[in-house]
Amino acid sequence: MVIAGPAAAALDSLDPSQREFIQSLPKAELHAHLNGCLPLSLLQDMASQYISDAAQTKIVEEGIAKLQKGIILDEIHDFFGLFPAIYALTSNTTNMRRATRAVLGQFLDGTKPWCSYLELRSTPRQTEEMTRKEYLHAVLDEVEQYPSHKAAFIVSLDRRMGVEELKECVDLACSLKSEGRRVVGIDLCGDPRAGDMKILEEYLDMAKTAGLLITLHIAETAENSYEETKQLLSYQPNRLGHATFLDDEAKTLVRESKMCIEICLSSNILCKTVPRLEDHHIRYYIQHDHPVVICTDDTLPFRTSLEGEYALLLALPPLGLGLTEVERPDLLPSFLSLMNSAVVSGLHARAGPVPESVIVFDVLTVIAFIILILSVTVARLSGIQRVKTWYLLQLSSAFCCLSFLFLVGHQTGPEPPLQFCAFSAALIYAAPPMVAAAALCFVIELYLRLSSALYSKKISDILVDRITWSIPMIHGWAI
Numbered sequence: 001m002v003i004a005g006p007a008a009a010a011l012d013s014l015d016p017s018q019r020e021f022i023q024s025l026p027k028a029e030l031h032a033h034l035n036g037c038l039p040l041s042l043l044q045d046m047a048s049q050y051i052s053d054a055a056q057t058k059i060v061e062e063g064i065a066k067l068q069k070g071i072i073l074d075e076i077h078d079f080f081g082l083f084p085a086i087y088a089l090t091s092n093t094t095n096m097r098r099a100t101r102a103v104l105g106q107f108l109d110g111t112k113p114w115c116s117y118l119e120l121r122s123t124p125r126q127t128e129e130m131t132r133k134e135y136l137h138a139v140l141d142e143v144e145q146y147p148s149h150k151a152a153f154i155v156s157l158d159r160r161m162g163v164e165e166l167k168e169c170v171d172l173a174c175s176l177k178s179e180g181r182r183v184v185g186i187d188l189c190g191d192p193r194a195g196d197m198k199i200l201e202e203y204l205d206m207a208k209t210a211g212l213l214i215t216l217h218i219a220e221t222a223e224n225s226y227e228e229t230k231q232l233l234s235y236q237p238n239r240l241g242h243a244t245f246l247d248d249e250a251k252t253l254v255r256e257s258k259m260c261i262e263i264c265l266s267s268n269i270l271c272k273t274v275p276r277l278e279d280h281h282i283r284y285y286i287q288h289d290h291p292v293v294i295c296t297d298d299t300l301p302f303r304t305s306l307e308g309e310y311a312l313l314l315a316l317p318p319l320g321l322g323l324t325e326v327e328r329p330d331l332l333p334s335f336l337s338l339m340n341s342a343v344v345s346g347l348h349a350r351a352g353p354v355p356e357s358v359i360v361f362d363v364l365t366v367i368a369f370i371i372l373i374l375s376v377t378v379a380r381l382s383g384i385q386r387v388k389t390w391y392l393l394q395l396s397s398a399f400c401c402l403s404f405l406f407l408v409g410h411q412t413g414p415e416p417p418l419q420f421c422a423f424s425a426a427l428i429y430a431a432p433p434m435v436a437a438a439a440l441c442f443v444i445e446l447y448l449r450l451s452s453a454l455y456s457k458k459i460s461d462i463l464v465d466r467i468t469w470s471i472p473m474i475h476g477w478a479i
């Protein structure tokens with residue numbers, strides 16, 4: 001990845017210990033657009049194999065030349081003109097897979113990964129060669145190559161989409177989530193001038209009901225009206241992208257609802273929505289101890305990296321915000337805790353509501369556990385005579401219920417620690433054979449005792465014990 005422009009200048013100004021400090025920070029990338037984060041070398045490689053008509057080929061060649069040279073934008077709206085060239089190259093599932101793999105690798109692989117958790121986002125695109133569903137499957141297949149504590153996916157809705165496209169994308173996101181695929185949220189993005197934000201409500205409600213988090217690009221330009229901003233805030237998103245032009249009323253609401261703000265410094269400077277870093281709205285949120293998360297937005301056109309974005313915070317003005325050295329030397333600790341709280345808010349928001357079937361399972365398991373323990377207690381206390389294998393069967397069945405109950409609270413949402421997973425998996429796999437062995441012992445003992453009573457054949461208790469207990473003993477010994 002070529003780092004240039006504001007991020008490179010800020011990085012170059014840091015001393016090695018500052019760079020080491022940035023690398024050692026726990027970082028989460030929560031705002032990265034897949035097609036905006038492709039490595040240039042991959043795009044060039046795809047372009048060398050690209051076959052199309054002269055007009056399309058020209059779009060691709062000119063687009064790549066612009067990206068290679070480094071973009072200079074007069075205003076944010078010029079930015080969206082870069083995507084037709086990229087989209088021409090990622091118009092089939094093979095190239096979408098390659099693109100996703102490369103972007104995931106860029107953020108998560110290597111000896112010095114950019115971050116420890118990446119929530120990648122992308123707009124499902126329909127082309128002549130793929131459907132939106134195929135697009136999402138291709139991307140998710142790659143995202144799911146990483147464990148869930150490292151990578152997840154957000155389905156982006158483009159502001160230009162009409163109701164049919166919105167419905168198709170949200171339906172797809174919800175059904176993929178219900179199939180257990182790694183979709184964690186819905187994003188609203190695209191040219192800030194486009195679209196009517198009133199039509200979103202129904203679809204965002206559907207997404208929320210399915211347990212997806214909501215993050216919205218909001219007030220990215222001065223042209224976005226306050227009415228539109230209010231409308232978007234009324235959907236109660238979990239996080240906000242950019243949130244550059246919020247009025248005081250909106251800022252208060254955002255702070256009260258603790259909506260985490262996804263900050264993309266290079267993007268705002270290069271798109272000229274923020275004139276200078278010192279005017280950046282991140283200052284306001286840091287001063288008010290509000291959760292923010294530092295993100296790259298589009299590493300390809302903005303020629304940045306996550307380290308570069310953090311460098312913009314630490315570098316001295318005018319190259320950066322000089323957070324540690326200048327102005328507020330006390331900011332760094334709170335800035336760190338903000339980073340962590342932003343990471344946590346990102347992860348917490350992923351835990352959706354527990355499906356009804358899981359609740360029913362949990363309730364039935366608790367009831368079974370209580371009945372089993374009660375029956376053993378009553379038998380013990382009342383002095384009713386029961387054979388030992390009956391106790392064994394009851395108690396191993398209760399243990400089997402317990403092995404599933406350990407999971408309550410972890411059945412949706414972020415993966416619990418590895419040790420916990422290993423412990424509960426061991427219990428869950430061990431419990432059913434234990435119940436089966438106990439049931440076998442009980443049936444054998446029952447058979448022996450009944451047949452001895454029916455045919456008046458005296459069988460000694462020691463013999464019964466030896467026969468019944470020999471099966472689990474031999475099994476255990478064989479293991």
Ligand SMILES: CNc1ncnc2c1ncn2[C@@H]1O[C@H](COP(=O)(O)O)[C@@H](O)[C@H]1O
Pocket residue numbers: 033034035036079083121122123124156158189190191192217220267271297298
């Ligand atoms: C500068 N800030 C921004 N503001 C708004 N939308 C942006 C954006 N940067 C990128 N996108 C959105 O992300 C798409 C590319 O990735 P995907 O095809 O979805 O993977 C762009 O077409 C645009 O709609």
